[in-house]
Amino acid sequence: MSMANENIQLGQAMQAALQEANTALHTWLEHYRPYTSNGRCAAYIPALANADPSQLGVTIIGSDGKLAQSGDCEALFTLQSVSKVIGFIAACVEHGAAYVLERVDVEPTGDAFNSIVRLEVHKPGKPFNPMINAGAITVSSLLGGKSPQQKIDSILAFIEKMVGRRVGINEEVYQSEWQTADRNRSLAYYLKGTGFLESSVEQALEVYLKECSIEVHTQDIAMIGLVLAHDGYHPFRKEQLFPKEVAKLAKALMVTCGMYNASGKFAAFIGVPAKSGVSGGIMAAVPTHASAPDSPFPAGCGIGIYGPAIDEYGNSVAGGMLLKHIAKEWDFNIF
Amino acid sequence: MSMANENIQLGQAMQAALQEANTALHTWLEHYRPYTSNGRCAAYIPALANADPSQLGVTIIGSDGKLAQSGDCEALFTLQSVSKVIGFIAACVEHGAAYVLERVDVEPTGDAFNSIVRLEVHKPGKPFNPMINAGAITVSSLLGGKSPQQKIDSILAFIEKMVGRRVGINEEVYQSEWQTADRNRSLAYYLKGTGFLESSVEQALEVYLKECSIEVHTQDIAMIGLVLAHDGYHPFRKEQLFPKEVAKLAKALMVTCGMYNASGKFAAFIGVPAKSGVSGGIMAAVPTHASAPDSPFPAGCGIGIYGPAIDEYGNSVAGGMLLKHIAKEWDFNIF
Amino acid sequence: MSMANENIQLGQAMQAALQEANTALHTWLEHYRPYTSNGRCAAYIPALANADPSQLGVTIIGSDGKLAQSGDCEALFTLQSVSKVIGFIAACVEHGAAYVLERVDVEPTGDAFNSIVRLEVHKPGKPFNPMINAGAITVSSLLGGKSPQQKIDSILAFIEKMVGRRVGINEEVYQSEWQTADRNRSLAYYLKGTGFLESSVEQALEVYLKECSIEVHTQDIAMIGLVLAHDGYHPFRKEQLFPKEVAKLAKALMVTCGMYNASGKFAAFIGVPAKSGVSGGIMAAVPTHASAPDSPFPAGCGIGIYGPAIDEYGNSVAGGMLLKHIAKEWDFNIF
Amino acid sequence: MSMANENIQLGQAMQAALQEANTALHTWLEHYRPYTSNGRCAAYIPALANADPSQLGVTIIGSDGKLAQSGDCEALFTLQSVSKVIGFIAACVEHGAAYVLERVDVEPTGDAFNSIVRLEVHKPGKPFNPMINAGAITVSSLLGGKSPQQKIDSILAFIEKMVGRRVGINEEVYQSEWQTADRNRSLAYYLKGTGFLESSVEQALEVYLKECSIEVHTQDIAMIGLVLAHDGYHPFRKEQLFPKEVAKLAKALMVTCGMYNASGKFAAFIGVPAKSGVSGGIMAAVPTHASAPDSPFPAGCGIGIYGPAIDEYGNSVAGGMLLKHIAKEWDFNIF
Incomplete structure (x- = not known):
């Protein structure tokens, strides 16, 4: 919850913007939480079936270390x-x-x-x-x-x-x-x-x-999304973890095939590279250039979402709606 | 050939940069032209079969009106x-x-x-x-x-x-x-x-x-690509021709399905929204944000390519290679 | 109704056997008629949709001219x-x-x-x-x-x-x-x-x-079935209408593909070459050798059935049941 | 080789007919043996790949115990x-x-x-x-x-x-x-x-x-074919080994699906229930009624064939041709 905070000193204006972002995020998350009832937890194994379908959580980590979170962002789930x-x-x-x-x-x-x-x-x-x-x-x-x-x-x-x-x-x-x-x-x-x-x-x-079966929370996948957003470069460690070409390739795959058989719709209507799992996780990467300058995350960010109630395609119902809303409001779109 | 030039006054520095871009483009085009022999013209109708397979042309139009062209850029072909x-x-x-x-x-x-x-x-x-x-x-x-x-x-x-x-x-x-x-x-x-x-x-x-069967040359489709790059806004006419949402949707479709069954590979290895036709045309859109600031087209551009020798997927062989080279050299990539 | 009768003189024992066969056929037909309610008439065109789903008719014509009929055997329907x-x-x-x-x-x-x-x-x-x-x-x-x-x-x-x-x-x-x-x-x-x-x-x-759209009644297709049973030879006209090889081929096709996607089941559980149509017709051919010597049709026969209420495969529900019953009772089976 | 002979006493006329059948069978087999070169042994495991592709053998066992054999009828092969x-x-x-x-x-x-x-x-x-x-x-x-x-x-x-x-x-x-x-x-x-x-x-x-991997020779599968021909009844043991309905069902399956993707062609052009294996075996059942009265096997027979050179479908090339010839000459056909 704190790694980003520890590493980065945030200025006061930034703190205000972050506060505002967190407030907005919280409002949106609670707005979409009721839509979890339109989905169902994956049922093929007990551990997934027994998840609480009403859970919904999100973490966004900015390139500058800003951390916005809401809801069940600390709930643990498997990557799938x-x-x-x-x-x-x-x-x-x-x-x-x-x-x-x-x-x-x-x-x-x-x-x-x-x-x-x-x-x-x-x-x-x-x-x-x-x-x-x-x-x-x-x-x-x-x-x-x-x-x-x-x-x-x-x-x-x-x-x-x-x-x-x-x-x-x-x-x-x-x-x-x-x-x-x-x-x-x-x-x-x-x-x-x-x-x-x-x-x-x-x-x-x-x-x-x-x-x-690797177990994570939303901040974990938000961090991975952030490294992807930066083409394999870790903005806090200041280290290139994998080649830019591989990052581009991975993000292209997320767009063309990342959201099961709704990948085309996610590309068309959201426009952010994302990968989902049947456990209800969504990992998204917003490259710097695909982030609006006046958004709270102008230099790009990684997004981690968790909402175990999934739709017919296998994607978190409320999680997908929340991602769409965030992308629209803050003008995240690679196209 | 001239619409862009007529509408826009280019400064001297820009002229120099444009000259450089044209020179580079010409070198690259002639480098890839021999690869046209790896493809064949579409054969199902005489008009396509009789095209000159060695042709290769390109037009790039920048958001600022810069126009770079090379090769058979004025050759006429059908949109397919x-x-x-x-x-x-x-x-x-x-x-x-x-x-x-x-x-x-x-x-x-x-x-x-x-x-x-x-x-x-x-x-x-x-x-x-x-x-x-x-x-x-x-x-x-x-x-x-x-x-x-x-x-x-x-x-x-x-x-x-x-x-x-x-x-x-x-x-x-x-x-x-x-x-x-x-x-x-x-x-x-x-x-x-x-x-x-x-x-x-x-x-x-x-x-x-x-x-x-609509007949165009590379500048025509470069212009359409440019309007797409600007989310439906025509930068010279200064007019929104179609909604931003439709443009995003169209570019997402170009990325996920625009290059026949090589769409995934174009997304993965080139990363520019593009649509091809069996006549050998490729129309690409480079949004402002996906263009490197130090490229000759820092504010985005539209690209039109024509090379009638196509590969097994239906895409211009040399045209695809040229697009890949341009995207790599000038750092055009939406991901 | 009468062609066979006109052409053929039946002996008295044969008349008795025929009477018995007709009685049995009538009993069976009325037994299966209620099952018509398990099916529905084809609905894609009015003329089929408006058929009376409770109809069920059968005609059997023996190689010796015996004619057994029951139910709506004179109802007209299209071959499909x-x-x-x-x-x-x-x-x-x-x-x-x-x-x-x-x-x-x-x-x-x-x-x-x-x-x-x-x-x-x-x-x-x-x-x-x-x-x-x-x-x-x-x-x-x-x-x-x-x-x-x-x-x-x-x-x-x-x-x-x-x-x-x-x-x-x-x-x-x-x-x-x-x-x-x-x-x-x-x-x-x-x-x-x-x-x-x-x-x-x-x-x-x-x-x-x-x-x-050719319109027939059950006797028509029973006659065609009879000619097929005799390998293309018309036993009343005493004329080879088409080559034996073609007849064998046609009957093989009826067995392997004649009853839509229930062809395998008809072969497995009935064992008589048959072809159905969505109008509810079934045409079957019982070669001499596939007919039991002690059946009323020891020298083979053609069977025509009509029952417009069809099942999910497109075959007459009650018609199929009736054919199965006839084949079992009189031991018609090519295998 | 001898069980049938041991169990059954053959009359002299029958001996002559049998001699004639054997002679014919031998002629036909040697006629078709060269066609083995049109096929290839299955190659996915050494034991099959190493078979002698020029081998061709046949055994026919009549309901009356007549045994006709020719060629590599004693060669061992696996059932597949x-x-x-x-x-x-x-x-x-x-x-x-x-x-x-x-x-x-x-x-x-x-x-x-x-x-x-x-x-x-x-x-x-x-x-x-x-x-x-x-x-x-x-x-x-x-x-x-x-x-x-x-x-x-x-x-x-x-x-x-x-x-x-x-x-x-x-x-x-x-x-x-x-x-x-x-x-x-x-x-x-x-x-x-x-x-x-x-x-x-x-x-x-x-x-x-x-x-x-069960290993047999042609007489073994000819015997199984014979029992199938008799609807599960063993004519020498005089014992019903399995129900008639199951035998009919099995023969129907042999006709509709027994010869891989050439099943339809075998039904259409040969008309005898048969099952093949990639080792080159073919087991066929000729029911009494499907056998011509003037053939050497008027009461039906079982046929076992072995020819390891198989065609694109997986069926013995020369074996299939031989079966077709036998069926045509002796008028074996269920349709």
Whole structure:
């Protein structure tokens, strides 16, 4: 909650602006909270099903260290598909983007996140993009380290660099994921059969499902969003964590495929690179240039949202509405 | 060639910068011209098949009126799928975006531009986006005017406002398109059967194919790109030609679905909203904020490219390479 | 009602057996008639929608001229998809089976009768079989005669030879079909685009839809079934109307693809070559060898059924049940 | 080689007819043997790849015990997909057909034998028929016995009853199958996820792949074909081994889906229920009624063919031609 505050001295005018931003954010969040009842928590594992559907939280971290938060911003949740962006970046850092892109394409599909059809219909069965399960499982086999544990450790270390704290795996969620992973195993064996999976199926799945089970709060993903907004540069650590080209690529993927089958609508009506997970998380990156000069975050920001009641596409219902409102009010749009 | 020059007085420093930009552009264009031999002209109608595959031309128009050009920038070609963006915007202006979006979605597909599969598989068969034929035919039935002639006149008038001259239809191309339109008729009758086509099939096709047959040169589409870059505002006419929301929506569609089945790759590796056609045209929009301050076009620009030798996806081979090079050198990227 | 009776002298024992068969048939028919309420008449055109859903009729004609009938056996209905078998045979007679089979395959699909997906997914787009619309439209372009009228005349003459009377086209049905033919036009234009349609789309559709609109009663299709049962030989006219090989081929198609997406179930649980139409007709052929020696029709028979209340697959609900019962009781099964 | 001979006393005229049949069979077999060069042995595992592609053998066993054989009729090969019929019958015997049919449908698909697409596209993902891998894996989980070993033992015992000798599993083939089973594992996990698989994936696969690896010669499958021809009745043991309804159902499935994606063509041009495997085996059943009275096998027969050079569909090239020739010459056809 405090890392940004510790690192950065805010001037008085900035404090006033921040106060104003927080007030606005709070009003908006409470305005959209009732819409959580239009969604339902993901039901395929108990840990997700038992989430409180009325929760809604947001954290925004500005490039200058401004921190605006509201609602259930400290609630813990698992990354789920939000981890797909992080894993993709980590694999590119490990092997170079070219190597990764030989094993996964970057084209949107319009198919369900867990669809297997295209692997059969489009020869030779290269996964269409790393934001769907087939692609993400492939990518998880490319992470740094030999054993699954090493691969997971490398991801956790990578996240720590970005968010400033060590996050961990929710073992209960992971165990549930592991036990209900039939469809993902089906995808993984298909990929093994067509040669797109480097490690064994079981190892790839362990890594993939542990990534999905990494537990965070909204500030964590806001921080990752902020690093993405700055093309891989950490504005507080003042360190380039991954290449600009990889950041651009990741943000392009977030826009074209980041919000499940509503990605096109998010691009069209919100215009901010974002990635969602079925746990209700949304991670968004607002580059400096896509932020209005008169907004509270004129130099760009990272946004983390959590709202476990999701819609038919898998995206947080109220979270998506809140992001749209923020983007409109503060004129965040890359297009 | 001259509209921009006539309207705008350029200072001396600017003249020097422009000279430099033109020189660079010329070098790059001639560097990529040999790659035209990696592609082939579209072969389904004689008028396209008979194009000179070695042609390559580019026009860039800056928000300040700067005009950089090189190669076959004055060669005439038909809009083909580039017209899909224009038709979509015009339909939104006529009916409001909400009305249009009830009849066509904004989601990318990963399918071929002329694919019919998704209309059957995804009930109720709403076209996935206006950048594929099914969606564009639907949109063509929504243009202003009752008769096909009126609809085409309204499109031509709309284009005239943007490019500053009256463009026309290449009748030879249109006749050929009409005679080889079996697949498009198949799509149109399918849409008629599912209720997504407002006009008759024959009328919708006449409008659609005439739009495809509108003849332009690179400066024309660069101008349209420039208006898109400015969110519908014409920087020389100083007039808002269509709503900002529609422009954002159109640019989002260009990014997610504008470059056929290489849209994801264009987003990932170039990062500039662009729309291509099988005639070899590429129209790109670089918003002010996505342009580097030290580039020759710091306030954004529109780019028009023509190179009739296309690749397996339907995009100009050398044109795509040139666009990528320009975007990299001058740091144009929305992400 | 009488053609068979006129032609054939029945012995007294045979008369008794026939009486018994008729009684049994009547009992069964009335037993299954209430099940008509489990189905609904096809609703896409008024003439079908307005049929009386409680109707159920059957005619069985034995190779020896025995005629058993019950229920609404004289009700008139249009052939609809039952015509697909007849058109296929006629085209084979006209061009030879080899020629026809270059333009349409004989493989079942598991897809809907009006599906277009496979034409795109399986290159080069040859229709999978003549029992689905895509295949039947292709076949209709191969009928004898140059104009649509000549082609229809040749079909009507062909039917006359089999059924012993001139049947005609229900013009009201045809007009309705023509006006609601968007999907069929879509299929036809697709086939035109891929080169599988010999005539113009409009001509092929006129022929196809007129075939569908041919009006018959159950005895008509029972007679055609009888000729099929005898491998193209007309047992009363004592004339080979079409080659044995074509008859075998047609019956194989009826078994593998004749009952829409319930063809497998009809084969598995009934075992009699049959073809249905959405108007509620079922035409079945029981070859001599597939008929039990102690049944009332030991030398095989043709069966015509009409019951306009159809199920989700498009097959007459009570008609299918009645056919199953008849086949079981009298041990008709080709397997 | 001799069981039939031992059990049955053949009269002298019959001996002469048999001699003639054997001579004819030999001539035909050697005529078609050169066509083996048009095919290739399955290459996905060494044991199949190393088969002698020029081999071709046939055994026909008549209902009266007549045994005609030619060529490589004693060569051993693994059942592969021929086992799908046997497993399906055994599961029906164990649970009743109704129970089995709740877990697998009986509709042909037109898709590849190992296709996964339809499981996703057609909700709720019930396998379309037991002759494709998805269906056969489901069925293998329904065999009698608790452990995989018990299930395999029950299948081997069932086969023994039909063929009169204990056949075994080719362990080398099984090990290879197990190691290259990625696609089958993908199918099995998909089915597990949708609830259509009763046992664990690993157990179902062990059973399925061991069934595929059962080693036989042509006389074995000819005997099974003979029992099928007699609707489950063993004409030499004089014992009903499985219900008539199950036999009819199995033969219907062989006709509609038994010969991979050439099933329609086999039905149309040969007309004999048959099941093939990628090892080059074909098992066919000619019911009494479908056999010409003046053929050497007037009371029906079972046919076993082996020819490891297979075509693009997965069917023995020369084996299919030989079966077609036999069926034509001796007038075997169920239609």
